[in-house]
Amino acid sequence: MPDDNVSSLTAKREAAVAAFADVPREPGAKKPDPILVADDVKRNFGGLLAVDVDHVEIQRGSITALIGPNGAGKTTFFNLLTGFDRPNSGSWSFNGRSLHGTPPFKVARAGMVRTFQLTKALSKLTVIENMRLGATRQRGESFWRAMLPFTWRSQEKDITERAEDLLARFKLDTKRDDFAGSLSGGQRKLLEMARALMVEPELVMLDEPMAGVNPALTQSLLEHVSNLREQGMTVLFVEHDMDMVRDIADWVVVMGQGKILSEGPPETVMSDPRVIDAYLGAHHDQSLAELEQEFESGALTAAAEAELSGDVAAAPSSEPQAPPSPTEDAPIDGGPADEKPAEETVAAERTGDTKDGR
Amino acid sequence: MDWGSIFELSLRELIGVQAIVFALAAIGINVQFGYTGLLNFGQAAFAAVGGYGIAVIVTTYDMSFWLGLVVGIAGAVVLALLLGIPTLRLRADYLAIVTIAASEIVRLVGRSAWGRDVFGGSDGITGFSNDFYDLNPFSEPLELGPFEFRERVLWVLAVGWTLVAICTLVVFLLMRSPWGRVLKGIREDEDAVRSLGKNVYAYKMQSLVIGGVMGALAGMVYSLFQGAMQPDVYATNFTFFAYAILILGGAATVFGPVLGAMIVWFSFQFIDLALRGAIGQGYIPDWLMDSNDTGAVRFMLTGVVLILLLVFRPQGILGDRREIALDAR
Ligand SMILES: Nc1ncnc2c1ncn2[C@@H]1O[C@H](COP(=O)(O)OP(=O)(O)O)[C@@H](O)[C@H]1O
Numbered sequence: 233m234p235d236d237n238v239s240s241l242t243a244k245r246e247a248a249v250a251a252f253a254d255v256p257r258e259p260g261a262k263k264p265d266p267i268l269v270a271d272d273v274k275r276n277f278g279g280l281l282a283v284d285v286d287h288v289e290i291q292r293g294s295i296t297a298l299i300g301p302n303g304a305g306k307t308t309f310f311n312l313l314t315g316f317d318r319p320n321s322g323s324w325s326f327n328g329r330s331l332h333g334t335p336p337f338k339v340a341r342a343g344m345v346r347t348f349q350l351t352k353a354l355s356k357l358t359v360i361e362n363m364r365l366g367a368t369r370q371r372g373e374s375f376w377r378a379m380l381p382f383t384w385r386s387q388e389k390d391i392t393e394r395a396e397d398l399l400a401r402f403k404l405d406t407k408r409d410d411f412a413g414s415l416s417g418g419q420r421k422l423l424e425m426a427r428a429l430m431v432e433p434e435l436v437m438l439d440e441p442m443a444g445v446n447p448a449l450t451q452s453l454l455e456h457v458s459n460l461r462e463q464g465m466t467v468l469f470v471e472h473d474m475d476m477v478r479d480i481a482d483w484v485v486v487m488g489q490g491k492i493l494s495e496g497p498p499e500t501v502m503s504d505p506r507v508i509d510a511y512l513g514a515h516h517d518q519s520l521a522e523l524e525q526e527f528e529s530g531a532l533t534a535a536a537e538a539e540l541s542g543d544v545a546a547a548p549s550s551e552p553q554a555p556p557s558p559t560e561d562a563p564i565d566g567g568p569a570d571e572k573p574a575e576e577t578v579a580a581e582r583t584g585d586t587k588d589g590r
Numbered sequence: 591m592d593w594g595s596i597f598e599l600s601l602r603e604l605i606g607v608q609a610i611v612f613a614l615a616a617i618g619i620n621v622q623f624g625y626t627g628l629l630n631f632g633q634a635a636f637a638a639v640g641g642y643g644i645a646v647i648v649t650t651y652d653m654s655f656w657l658g659l660v661v662g663i664a665g666a667v668v669l670a671l672l673l674g675i676p677t678l679r680l681r682a683d684y685l686a687i688v689t690i691a692a693s694e695i696v697r698l699v700g701r702s703a704w705g706r707d708v709f710g711g712s713d714g715i716t717g718f719s720n721d722f723y724d725l726n727p728f729s730e731p732l733e734l735g736p737f738e739f740r741e742r743v744l745w746v747l748a749v750g751w752t753l754v755a756i757c758t759l760v761v762f763l764l765m766r767s768p769w770g771r772v773l774k775g776i777r778e779d780e781d782a783v784r785s786l787g788k789n790v791y792a793y794k795m796q797s798l799v800i801g802g803v804m805g806a807l808a809g810m811v812y813s814l815f816q817g818a819m820q821p822d823v824y825a826t827n828f829t830f831f832a833y834a835i836l837i838l839g840g841a842a843t844v845f846g847p848v849l850g851a852m853i854v855w856f857s858f859q860f861i862d863l864a865l866r867g868a869i870g871q872g873y874i875p876d877w878l879m880d881s882n883d884t885g886a887v888r889f890m891l892t893g894v895v896l897i898l899l900l901v902f903r904p905q906g907i908l909g910d911r912r913e914i915a916l917d918a919r
């Protein structure tokens with residue numbers, strides 16, 4: 233990557249971070265230039281209030297991470313915002329335009345494009361066809377003109393060029409003519425992200441872009457996501473991998489049991505007692521295998537100790553004399569838990585499966 | 591046994607009217623099921639609507655044949671909208687249930703005593719094909735090698751194969767266009783296609799309408815050939831036969847349905863004649879089967895062939911093996 237690109241990269245990031253300087257570190261904080269504003273969004277699944285968001289704003293031109301334990305309602309919130317699910321109440325607007333009740337395809341056309349937690353590569357289409365499908369306003373997508381190739385051929389050529397550029401950037405150009413179904417899990421994630429970019433969105437919403445991705449690909453995926461901001465897009469992503477959140481997010485929104493628990497820059501949020509509490513609380517939902525794993529890594533003993541101390545919320549900050557042990561914040565941050573990002577994300581995807589199999 | 595004549599007679603079926611009718615019906619199902627993943631189990635209803643369109647307009651209401659064509663096609667469009675509007679937003683199986691029910695409703699209304707004045711009851715309607723045969727440019731039989739086609743048949747074959755060619759060309763053009771790409775995307779995962787800004791509902795509706803109109807053409811060709819519109823021709827087995835043909839030829843391939851229809855009707859005739867010949871010659875003993883059983887036996891053999899095909903060549907004759915392999919992943 234050329235040098236001037238790198239400097240502009242930091243410039244954009246600095247601008248994004250600077251924009252948050254005066255934003256209070258509290259749930260529902262007002263942002264200077266929000267691209268997305270949601271109010272009082274509720275979604276009930278037979279008595280379970282899966283989403284209960286009072287107010288949230290997403291700052292334009294920033295990378296915002298949406299984190300929270302499994303079952304916090306992150307995916308459901310994505311589904312509601314993008315029209316894939318209907319809320320029981322609430323309203324939200326994108327670029328000042330209300331999107332309540334707008335069907336998914338119109339949401340995408342408005343410039344708000346999402347990917348899915350369970351990757352949706354179109355298996356029997358080739359990689360390049362997957363990409364072409366993403367382009368909007370195609371003349372050849374109307375029935376009558378479809379039968380007259382001369383009406384859409386030149387546009388198809390432009391689309392193909394744009395698709396090939398993106399494929400090259402995502403290092404999928406060698407797979408151009410393979411069926412998408414023959415790609416590895418990580419490559420499918422890349423393809424899905426690249427395909428979403430074909431829509432030329434303003435806001436990109438990524439649901440667990442790292443889940444199930446080979447750790448070798450993680451770094452390049454990270455770069456792709458931060459590149460989106462460089463190109464002027466706004467990113468909202470759900471992620472369990474705290475390293476990724478820390479590396480690229482300008483702002484973090486934490487959800488737990490449907491509610492926004494906390495907001496702030498990554499460093500602040502990750503030491504927020506409410507956040508740690510939310511993650512510790514999540515152990516009830518975890519599988520035995522995961523518990524065992526965390527036991528071995530010492531994370532669970534930390535949780536147990538914290539609980540025993542009877543002061544879970546205050547634990548990390550109120551005991552400055554404690555050695556910087558990996559224990560207290562292990563479940564969300566640092567410590568031995570960090571040594572197993574791959575298993576962690578895979579496990580996260582597995583537990584996500586049952587919930588998202590709509 | 592006269593293998594030469596058995597073969598000749600079978601070859602006639604290869605390009606016969608039955609092959610045309612089922613090719614048209616299967617091309618329609620190919621658009622809906624093969625490319626879009628829509629389970630239309632009511633293709634028989636679309637064919638019946640096409641046939642009734644001409645028959646009712648010409649015979650019952652004594653109006654023009656051309657109006658009958660328009661009404662038959664418009665009827666198929668309306669039927670597709672009626673079936674699609676409530677179901678295409680729901681899961682795939684709803685369309686399957688609704689279409690199979692609709693197909694029986696159309697047939698039962700057609701043969702009902704209550705609607706006899708319009709639809710002619712279970713006997714159906716005759717006497718609407720004269721205008722069609724008046725247009726026949728063929729004035730004498732055609733001899734093609736060992737074959738001889740009478741004028742009437744020749745005219746139906748010419749019109750029918752022209753329709754098959756047009757429909758095949760339309761599918762060919764559509765499926766290499768961005769429009770066809772959206773359809774294939776919907777077949778794979780409609781939520782993904784929605785997330786890319788496509789109005790999935792509208793595309794499914796278009797697919798259902800186009801496939802239904804092709805089904806109506808099938809019904810028109812058949813009833814004009816028969817000179818009669820009989821409701822019981824369009825029972826549910828009409829639809830399933832078209833599906834079998836499509837799967838044999840290769841779903842989601844341009845020529846699959848045509849090839850499938852030709853092969854099936856050729857084999858049907860061939861098996862039937864060969865069995866009759868063998869029975870006549872005493873090769874097959876009476877206690878095993880007599881010549882009345884050949885009709886049933888050829889269906890059994892067709893079933894066996896289909897099963898073998900699905901085991902050894904699940905993609906159909908023209909399909910791409912790699913696509914099936916992806917399903918197993
Ligand atoms: N379609 C559904 N029907 C019933 N319950 C659901 C459905 N989708 C999600 N849920 C429930 O809503 C809660 C939030 O789920 P989800 O949004 O997938 O969480 P996350 O993405 O944060 O892990 C979970 O308790 C889940 O079981």
Ligand SMILES: [Mg+2]
Pocket residue numbers: 306307308349584
């Ligand atoms: Mg989720």
